[in-house]
Amino acid sequence: xxxxxxxHGGAGDIPLSLPPDRRQPREDALRRCLxxxxxxxxxxxxxxDVVELVVRELENCPHYNAGRGSVxxxxxxxxxxxxxxxxxxxxxxxxSGLTTVVNAISLARLVMEKTPHIYLAFDGAEEFAKxxxxxxxxxxxxxxxxxxxxxKQAKEANRVQIDYTQPIQNDAKKExxxxxxxxxxxxxxxxxxxxxxxxxxxxxxxxxxxxxxGRIGDTPLIGAGTYANEFCAVSATGKGEAIIRGTVARxxxxxxxxxxxxxxEATKCIVEERTPKGTVGLVAVSAKxxxxxxxxxxxxxRACASEDGYSEIAIWSSDLKEVSxxx
Amino acid sequence: xxxxxxxxxxxxxxxxxxxxxxxxxxxxxLTRCLHLGxxxxxxxxxxxDVVELVVRELETDPLFNxxxGSAxxxxxxxxxxxxxxxxxxxxxxxxSGVTTVKNPISLARLVMDKSPHSxxAFSGAEQFARQQxxxxxxxxxxxxxxxxKLxxxxxxxxxxxxxxxxxxxxxxGKEKALQMNGLPISVYAPETVGCVVVxxxxxxxxxxxxxxxxxxxxGxxxxxxxxVSCTGEGEAIIRATLARxVAAVMEYKGLxxxxxxxxxIKERLDQGMAGLIAVSNTGEVAYGFNCxxxxxxxxxxxxxMEVGIWE
Numbered sequence: 001x002x003x004x005x006x007x008h009g010g011a012g013d014i015p016l017s018l019p020p021d022r023r024q025p026r027e028d029a030l031r032r033c034l035x036x037x038x039x040x041x042x043x044x045x046x047x048x049d050v051v052e053l054v055v056r057e058l059e060n061c062p063h064y065n066a067g068r069g070s071v072x073x074x075x076x077x078x079x080x081x082x083x084x085x086x087x088x089x090x091x092x093x094x095x096s097g098l099t100t101v102v103n104a105i106s107l108a109r110l111v112m113e114k115t116p117h118i119y120l121a122f123d124g125a126e127e128f129a130k131x132x133x134x135x136x137x138x139x140x141x142x143x144x145x146x147x148x149x150x151x152k153q154a155k156e157a158n159r160v161q162i163d164y165t166q167p168i169q170n171d172a173k174k175e176x177x178x179x180x181x182x183x184x185x186x187x188x189x190x191x192x193x194x195x196x197x198x199x200x201x202x203x204x205x206x207x208x209x210x211x212x213x214g215r216i217g218d219t220p221l222i223g224a225g226t227y228a229n230e231f232c233a234v235s236a237t238g239k240g241e242a243i244i245r246g247t248v249a250r251x252x253x254x255x256x257x258x259x260x261x262x263x264x265e266a267t268k269c270i271v272e273e274r275t276p277k278g279t280v281g282l283v284a285v286s287a288k289x290x291x292x293x294x295x296x297x298x299x300x301x302r303a304c305a306s307e308d309g310y311s312e313i314a315i316w317s318s319d320l321k322e323v324s325x326x327x
Numbered sequence: 328x329x330x331x332x333x334x335x336x337x338x339x340x341x342x343x344x345x346x347x348x349x350x351x352x353x354x355x356x357l358t359r360c361l362h363l364g365x366x367x368x369x370x371x372x373x374x375x376d377v378v379e380l381v382v383r384e385l386e387t388d389p390l391f392n393x394x395x396g397s398a399x400x401x402x403x404x405x406x407x408x409x410x411x412x413x414x415x416x417x418x419x420x421x422x423s424g425v426t427t428v429k430n431p432i433s434l435a436r437l438v439m440d441k442s443p444h445s446x447x448a449f450s451g452a453e454q455f456a457r458q459q460x461x462x463x464x465x466x467x468x469x470x471x472x473x474x475x476k477l478x479x480x481x482x483x484x485x486x487x488x489x490x491x492x493x494x495x496x497x498x499x500g501k502e503k504a505l506q507m508n509g510l511p512i513s514v515y516a517p518e519t520v521g522c523v524v525v526x527x528x529x530x531x532x533x534x535x536x537x538x539x540x541x542x543x544x545x546g547x548x549x550x551x552x553x554x555v556s557c558t559g560e561g562e563a564i565i566r567a568t569l570a571r572x573v574a575a576v577m578e579y580k581g582l583x584x585x586x587x588x589x590x591x592i593k594e595r596l597d598q599g600m601a602g603l604i605a606v607s608n609t610g611e612v613a614y615g616f617n618c619x620x621x622x623x624x625x626x627x628x629x630x631x632m633e634v635g636i637w638e
Contacts, residue, residue: 090566090597097449118562122424122449214451215444216423223545223568241445245417247548250568251575258579 002307003041003194004289007033007054009064009301010186011237011281014315016298023315029061030303030313037192038305047192047233048086048109051202055082055105058188059204062144064301066188067103070142070206072151073213078142080206081121081220082108087199087228087287094220097122100136101129105204108220110134119220142206154210186301187219189235189283191228195307197287201226201233201249208240218243223250231256232263234284238297242279246270252284267292329610330628331368335360335381335522336614337391337622339559339602341636350636352390357624357634360384364524365626374526374554375413375436378534382409382432385520386536391622407538409435414531414549414608421547424449428456432536519546521556525606527628533570550574553584555605559618563599567591573605583607588615 009026037054041047059067070078082104083094093112096119101107110132111120120128129136187205203226205219217240218225225236227249234249243249248270255266263286271280271294281295283302291310293302298316305311335357364381372380385391386409409431410421420439423446425431434456438447447455521535531554535547546557548570555570564570572591576582582590584607592603592615602616604623612625624634 092566116562118565212442212444212447212451213454214447214449216421216446216448217444221446221545222565223571227568241443244445245419247568247571250571254572254575254579258576 001195001197002289003192004285004291004304004306005034005037005041005050005054005190005192006283006285006291006293006302006304007037007058007188007190008186008235008237008281008283008293008303009058009188011295011297011300012186013278013297014299014301016316016318018315025063026301027313027315029058029063030301033057033061033190034303034305034311034313037190038311041192041194041307044194047194047198047200048084050192051190051200051233052084052105052109054190054192055084055188055202055204056103058190059103059105064188065186065206066204067206068142069144069147071209071211072143072147073207073215074151074155074210075213076143076148076151077213078139078206079211079213079215080104080142080204081217082202082204083220083222083226084108084112084202085200085222085226085228085233086112087201087230087233090229092118092222092226092228094119094222094226095121095125096216096220097214098125098129099139100126102135102137102141105202107132107134108202108204118222121216122214147209150209187225187237189226189237191233191235191283191285193233193285193287193289195289197230199228199230199233199285199287201228201235203235203237205237217241218248223247225249227253229253229257230287232266232284232286234267234282236280236282237300238281238295239279242275246275246280248275248280248282252282256286262286263288263290263292267294271296331525331527332606332610332612332625332627333361333364333368333377333381333522333524334556334604334606334612334614334623334625335364335385336520336556336558336602336604336624337385338519339616339621340600340618341620341622343619345636353622353636354624354634356385356388356390357622360522361624361626361632361634364522368524368526368628371527373528374524374530374532375411377524377526378522378532378554379411379432379436381522381524382411382520382534382536383430385522386430386432391520405538407431407536409534409536410547411435411439411534412532412547412549412554413439414533414551414554417550419445419547419549421446422448422452422456425452425456427453432534435534435536519558521547521558521604523549523554523556523604523606525554525608525610529608529610531606531608546570548574550578551608552577553587553605553607555603557601557603558621559601559616560599563596564601566597566599567595567601569595569601569603573603577607584611585613588613591615592617 040050062069080098081096085092093108189203281300303313408423412419420435519537533549533554535556545565600618602621604614626632
């Protein structure tokens with residue numbers, strides 16, 4: 001028993017050749033956010049507040065696909081979504097189709113606490129944001145030059161680009177490499193448990209490059225991308241449609257509850273046996289303070305720490321697991 | 328394999344004072360839809376096509392609150408949503424915030440079949456539906472305009488994010504009436520229609536359609552084992568991941584369909600009120616609800632058929 005925290009910045013086909021200038025800022029952000037979460041847990045902040053706090057930080061980081069840094073729809077707009085869930089009460093809140101709200105995760109929290117509903121979207125969600133007085137900005141704030149380029153490339157390739165996929169290779173002629181060398185963006189998420197076993201989960205995303213306007217992914221769907229109960233808290237990332245079909249986050253909790261398996265066994269089974277290869281990664285913590293961060297993609301930006309002094313920041317399975325002193 | 332089975336619902340939470348002729352109408356519609364599904368199954372239509380066909384019929388009839396007949400938002404508009412899932416491949420499609428589409432369930436099917444996504448909402452969904460557009464007025468029936476007026480007078484907010492006022496001056500002193508979604512049961516209209524089917528090949532499918540608020544995804548689920556469609560208070564259904572839960576306890580605890588349905592209704596709803604219909608790949612059919620009534624009907628290949636409203 002003891003507190004534990006895990007966070008992710010998306011899973012996908014992250015090339016091992018990711019250049020240092022693309023890798024470093026993301027690792028720095030993971031480290032900084034992990035430290036913020038650890039400090040908060042150590043000062044007895046409830047896990048629900050911790051996951052919100054950490055995801056806000058990740059949303060504010062332009063290197064990840066959530067908040068500022070969100071990828072663009074086929075129309076060149078942003079449509080952000082997020083969900084948060086408290087394990088003890090199973091209270092939850094979710095939002096989709098946000099265009100002006102700076103921190104989608106905090107609006108999801110307000111939906112959970114200030115409305116009789118769970119899920120608000122598009123105009124209704126924006127209206128609610130204004131009524132609650134949360135920080136909003138012009139939509140252009142979220143749009144980075146990098147993401148304009150990504151959309152352009154996705155459109156040229158005429159496909160929906162999943163978080164990490166490389167540009168489609170044209171067999172007829174060699175495509176020039178992407179100017180940025182990658183499309184490394186990801187959904188962000190955080191799960192946390194305190195020493196009393198209270199669990200919470202939060203996930204936030206800008207979705208897919210070149211997605212159809214109005215597309216809703218797994219992130220805001222309770223039980224798909226985000227779930228917490230008294231057994232565990234889970235935040236998933238990857239190909240949204242596969243995560244929805246697999247009800248991935250809920251499935252981890254269901255296996256623990258109904259089959260009595262451990263967090264590690266449950267997450268391993270979901271990621272290795274029950275979802276197609278190359279589609280899913282997740283971070284999870286159990287009530288006992290265990291941590292699991294499996295993925296079946298090339299890599300996943302991830303970080304974790306627990307009260308017993310363990311911590312790790314990693315992208316691939318082969319890379320040196322950096323053990324940093326965040327305690 | 329145990330042959331085909333089908334179940335339909337027209338929503339949970341029924342006004343106990345619903346006039347007998349309205350009850351009769353509801354039963355007749357449920358029976359008609361069951362027969363439609365049965366003849367489709369007898370002519371070997373796959374489960375996924377049968378659930379779409381039957382829910383289209385339920386959407387088209389204004390009696391239940393989906394498609395034509397949808398409950399109105401506070402602004403007096405309709406915002407419909409629908410979700411469909413094919414158990415054999417676990418493919419799914421869903422739409423929300425649809426205002427002009429005649430049959431949201433068929434749009435959900437198109438999202439599943441023709442888009443790279445699983446879920447489209449609001450203007451994006453409308454755009455996707457361009458070919459099917461009909462006038463919004465088509466969905467607004469005079470009876471529903473009256474319903475909105477009643478709800479406003481009751482000072483409760485319909486399908487909107489504002490918190491319903493617990494007790495207002497007018498209601499004070501009266502005994503606490505039966506409520507669903509914060510509305511007196513006499514004003515509340517069951518929001519949802521649904522259908523679940525297993526065909527004689529053992530393929531399961533589920534479809535749900537509603538005029539209510541966001542997120543039918545959690546109210547519809549199908550896999551290799553079973554198909555489930557939920558109705559009732561959406562928030563309770565989401566929190567319990569209710570439809571998925573039936574499949575989870577069947578798969579991971581080894582419960583039979585009816586046991587699984589009883590378990591989730593009893594253990595998973597807390598204070599929320601909801602109901603569901605379900606079929607298994609062995610041709611069983613089951614339903615359950617924890618509110619006073621649910622419009623439902625079910626039938627199996629061996630000749631069993633039941634249509635009912637109350638417990």
